[in-house]
Amino acid sequence: NAGVTQTPKFRVLKTGQSMTLLCAQDMNHEYMYWYRQDPGMGLRLIHYSVGEGTTAKGEVPDGYNVSRLKKQNFLLGLESAAPSQTSVYFCASTLGPYSGNTIYFGEGSWLTVV
């Protein structure tokens, strides 16, 4: 059981380059999330999805786009990377609200923008 898998785990980008982070879960979860974690800080919600084909903005959505074309996958895109987007990115999923189910996290993706 793989749980939540993020790729890539490490990436260095130049300012202005684009990239996509992939999150895959094999637990048939409805809800998926992308967070970023900066040094010494908590996790801030970038975007989230409540089901296939749906996405919504979180606390810090600017500079990012997302897509949920398949239930098991949630993609996070950076169209034009900036140094301020240097961070650790975590994907998470859960069965749904009011379900009593915990949130499962991926292992993180370390992104550096130079």
Add this chain to the structure above:
Amino acid sequence: GIQVEQSPPDLILQEGANSTLRCNFSDSVNNLQWFHQNPWGQLINLFYIPSGTKQNGRLSATTVATERYSLLYISSSQTTDSGVYFCAVEEDTGGFKTIFGAGTRLFVKA
């Protein structure tokens, strides 16, 4: 949006000591969870606790939803307890966002 505040921000304990971590939230929530992030960055769920009290070994948690706070108790701390403890609440805004506090950084000395 909802505000989640955790205290203390940093905590240093001698191995064997007990501690209490606090999480305050500014509005009613659907649920509340406690997580531990180990020194390698891995996030592990500790408790799903929208209300009441739960215990798991040396850890226990209590949430008083009507007063908008939750407490995480660590007894007989061990060096492996070191890391960051996060409180996260599920905000019912029609989209059910899960918002994290800034965390409590715990270091347990041998």
